[in-house]
Amino acid sequence: xxxxxxxxxxGFWLVVSLDADLVEVTLRSLQVTLTAVVIASAxxxxxxxxxxxxxxxxxxxxxxxxxxxxxxxxVVVGLIVYLLLSRSGPFGVFNLLFTPTAMxxxxxxxxxxxxxxxxxxxxxxxxxxxxxxxxxxxxxxIQRIKTLLWDGRRALITASLAxxxxxxxxxxxxxxxxxxxxxxxRVLTTAIALETGKGDFALALGLGFVLIxxxxxxxxxxxxxxxxxxxxxx
Amino acid sequence: MIRVLVALFMxxxxxxxxxxxRLAVTTSFQNSGLADVLLPEIAAxxxxxxxxxxxGTGQALRLGEAGDVDAILVHARAAEEAFVAQGFGTHRRxxxxxxxxxxxxxxxxxxxxxxxxxRAAMISIATTEAAFVxxxxxxxxxxxxxxxxxxxxxxxxxxxxxxxxTGMGAALNTASAMSAYILTDRASWLNFGNKRDLAMLFVxxxxxxxxxxxxxxxxxxxxxxxxxxxxxLEEWLSSGKAKTLIxxxxxxxxxxxxxxxx
Amino acid sequence: MVTPILPLTMSSAVVKRRGQxxxxxxxxxxxxxxxxxxxxxxxAGKTKLLRALHGIERLAAGKVTWQVPVGDTQDRQAFVFQxxxxxxxxxxxxxxxxxxxxxxxxxxxxxxxxxxxxRVGLGDALDRSAPRxxxxxxxxxxxxxxxxxxxxxxxxxxxxxxxxxxxxxEIEAILKDAQAGGTxxxxxxxxxxxxxxxxEDIVFLMHGQVIERxxxxxxxxxxxxxxxxxxxxxDIVE
Ligand SMILES: Nc1ncnc2c1ncn2[C@@H]1O[C@H](COP(=O)(O)OP(=O)(O)OP(=O)(O)O)[C@@H](O)[C@H]1O
Ligand SMILES: [Mg+2]
Numbered sequence: 001x002x003x004x005x006x007x008x009x010x011g012f013w014l015v016v017s018l019d020a021d022l023v024e025v026t027l028r029s030l031q032v033t034l035t036a037v038v039i040a041s042a043x044x045x046x047x048x049x050x051x052x053x054x055x056x057x058x059x060x061x062x063x064x065x066x067x068x069x070x071x072x073x074x075v076v077v078g079l080i081v082y083l084l085l086s087r088s089g090p091f092g093v094f095n096l097l098f099t100p101t102a103m104x105x106x107x108x109x110x111x112x113x114x115x116x117x118x119x120x121x122x123x124x125x126x127x128x129x130x131x132x133x134x135x136x137x138x139x140x141x142i143q144r145i146k147t148l149l150w151d152g153r154r155a156l157i158t159a160s161l162a163x164x165x166x167x168x169x170x171x172x173x174x175x176x177x178x179x180x181x182x183x184x185x186r187v188l189t190t191a192i193a194l195e196t197g198k199g200d201f202a203l204a205l206g207l208g209f210v211l212i213x214x215x216x217x218x219x220x221x222x223x224x225x226x227x228x229x230x231x232x233x234x
Numbered sequence: 235m236i237r238v239l240v241a242l243f244m245x246x247x248x249x250x251x252x253x254x255x256r257l258a259v260t261t262s263f264q265n266s267g268l269a270d271v272l273l274p275e276i277a278a279x280x281x282x283x284x285x286x287x288x289x290g291t292g293q294a295l296r297l298g299e300a301g302d303v304d305a306i307l308v309h310a311r312a313a314e315e316a317f318v319a320q321g322f323g324t325h326r327r328x329x330x331x332x333x334x335x336x337x338x339x340x341x342x343x344x345x346x347x348x349x350x351x352x353r354a355a356m357i358s359i360a361t362t363e364a365a366f367v368x369x370x371x372x373x374x375x376x377x378x379x380x381x382x383x384x385x386x387x388x389x390x391x392x393x394x395x396x397x398x399x400t401g402m403g404a405a406l407n408t409a410s411a412m413s414a415y416i417l418t419d420r421a422s423w424l425n426f427g428n429k430r431d432l433a434m435l436f437v438x439x440x441x442x443x444x445x446x447x448x449x450x451x452x453x454x455x456x457x458x459x460x461x462x463x464x465x466x467l468e469e470w471l472s473s474g475k476a477k478t479l480i481x482x483x484x485x486x487x488x489x490x491x492x493x494x495x496x
Numbered sequence: 497m498v499t500p501i502l503p504l505t506m507s508s509a510v511v512k513r514r515g516q517x518x519x520x521x522x523x524x525x526x527x528x529x530x531x532x533x534x535x536x537x538x539x540a541g542k543t544k545l546l547r548a549l550h551g552i553e554r555l556a557a558g559k560v561t562w563q564v565p566v567g568d569t570q571d572r573q574a575f576v577f578q579x580x581x582x583x584x585x586x587x588x589x590x591x592x593x594x595x596x597x598x599x600x601x602x603x604x605x606x607x608x609x610x611x612x613x614x615r616v617g618l619g620d621a622l623d624r625s626a627p628r629x630x631x632x633x634x635x636x637x638x639x640x641x642x643x644x645x646x647x648x649x650x651x652x653x654x655x656x657x658x659x660x661x662x663x664x665x666e667i668e669a670i671l672k673d674a675q676a677g678g679t680x681x682x683x684x685x686x687x688x689x690x691x692x693x694x695x696e697d698i699v700f701l702m703h704g705q706v707i708e709r710x711x712x713x714x715x716x717x718x719x720x721x722x723x724x725x726x727x728x729x730x731d732i733v734e
Binding site: 087095097183184194 | 285
């Protein structure tokens with residue numbers, strides 16, 4: 001119990017004193033994860049929508065695969081990305097290993113299936129609703145996807161936020177592909193792992209509370225934006 | 235939108251600037267805190283910003299083989315020599331040493347504090363079946379531990395022997411929670427913040443000597459490695475300034491490392 | 497002057513589901529002018545017939561032919577569904593949607609949306625969420641959204657089912673206006689009074705077959721089939 005309390009206090013002081021390392025690590029966490037969420041959403045949301053409205057031969061198999069990919073252990077993703085980006089791997093020439101870009105790539109792979117799957121379910125419901133009308137209005141495929149994405153935007157924001165939640169708290173994969181290099185690829189989660197390893201539980205917990213606070217703040221901020229934007233209409 | 239993405243992406247891609255060097259080091263070196271003293275001095279003197287990849291010895295060697303780092307600084311002599319012999323490293327340069335220590339519960343059920351040699355201490359732990367935590371991660375420390383069991387002609391197994399497969403810090407946390415014996419390097423121990431009931435019980439046997447060596451990755455294997463920077467760093471690490479800093483480094487008033495580069 | 501898309505001819509059209517014939521074979525002409533009412537008991541196939549004419553029901557056999565290729569008719573037809581489909585948007589955005597699909601500028605689309613909202617009595621509801629309208633308001637919105645694109649032909653599937661007397665009268669006036677403006681109307685209804693008020697010709701369906709077809713006056717004066725006679729007498733037709 002005492003350690004949790006100390007952790008809270010440590011976290012409080014880190015935030016209050018705007019500790020330079022903390023600020024840097026936090027900003028990097030945000031940069032990596034937000035970039036990953038934007039990319040994964042750009043891929044996952046339209047793909048989920050496409051899966052919902054498109055009938056094709058292996059649709060069921062694709063959906064099953066997507067759901068299975070959601071459960072992919074991040075460490076495995078990390079290892080695969082590591083082997084791909086390693087200097088001795090196929091993409092070694094790009095020199096991306098142990099950079100934030102590598103961490104973004106790993107996170108995109110981890111959260112895209114999650115985002116696509118949630119988007120698929122949400123869009124499927126709206127599509128069932130809208131189907132006849134959109135066919136009657138002889139909408140093009142693009143128009144349909146646009147309409148569904150727009151009208152499903154709340155559910156889709158939720159999908160992206162789920163991706164954000166998973167990515168911001170992820171440690172296994174980004175530890176492997178980022179290397180937890182001080183001033184280069186250290187983020188909140190890898191810093192927590194490091195401090196835990198040193199036995200400095202108070203600092204680790206403090207960082208943990210900062211991480212939780214960050215996740216809550218981003219969620220609230222996005223919901224607030226969603227509210228003000230649509231208040232008039234709804 | 236696209237442009238923002240590209241910009242964000244580029245931040246990642248450009249973070250390796252010309253005067254950085256990637257050095258794979260072991261957890262025990264990182265936990266010692268010595269790096270925090272040396273790296274700013276290295277940057278000031280040579281302009282090289284050293285990026286540390288803190289991993290186990292096994293992974294450090296793999297990173298070097300793959301060309302993902304420019305040099306390695308580890309402490310597992312046999313593995314290092316094999317690394318150089320296979321052409322992955324140009325040569326092996328001894329820099330400094332510290333020592334391993336046996337840590338355990340302060341009531342010392344295996345009575346290793348009174349042992350004459352580390353061999354006797356290990357035999358005592360095994361025969362009393364006192365709980366012992368092993369890194370079990372193929373690290374230098376783990377390899378050292380195995381060599382100590384071998385020297386005592388013991389094959390450790392049974393409920394008392396816990397192989398945790400983690401880094402030094404996590405293994406120390408486990409030992410601390412279980413009140414178990416564990417082999418650790420002195421620096422990691424002194425810097426460890428969660429000692430609880432554990433105490434340093436056995437030290438000083440020359441068999442616990444822990445030599446660190448610096449190995450530049452071979453540029454004829456991996457043309458992209460920053461061999462020039464690695465050479466500059468090697469020179470700095472064997473300089474008089476490094477000697478002063480390394481020998482003068484104290485944790486809780488205790489010297490941890492002994493400089494021995496030639 | 498654009499080429500007219502009507503008259504429309506349906507020949508030997510059949511709709512099946514899981515081997516069961518739900519409609520047809522049906523042969524039907526929809527002339528260039530007029531107001532056709534489709535009648536028949538529940539499950540007779542009225543909805544299926546309208547959807548097949550509109551081209552959103554897959555035909556197991558037969559075809560529907562327009563005066564121009566079917567691709568050119570799609571923007572000139574509109575359909576009001578039995579259960580109104582509301583986009584999860586404001587009333588204004590629902591009304592503007594068909595126009596926006598066709599590339600009408602936002603400001604013009606919104607102006608026309610406001611005009612149509614006024615006409616169906618939803619002038620004060622422009623900013624409200626469409627899915628939260630009452631059942632009757634939804635039907636009015638669906639009608640306005642169908643007419644906003646000034647279709648050449650409008651199919652309506654029981655558009656007044658949830659409306660009170662006054663709203664029904666308003667809708668009927670709007671439909672007559674639209675007809676006067678050149679829109680061909682084909683509408684299914686159960687409301688005998690409405691059929692008498694609006695119909696110029698009648699299509700009477702039972703069990704997926706057209707069993708009687710003709711001018712409204714003749715139909716109401718002297719129905720040819722016993723089923724139609726029973727319907728007009730207010731009996732229950734099965
Ligand atoms: N997808 C479907 N699968 C199987 N049967 C169907 C399907 N859609 C409609 N049917 C059946 O086809 C028949 C005709 O349906 P339709 O909706 O055209 O009737 P309707 O005349 O419009 O009836 P109502 O007055 O109740 O609206 C009904 O018996 C209905 O149950
Ligand atoms: Mg019907």
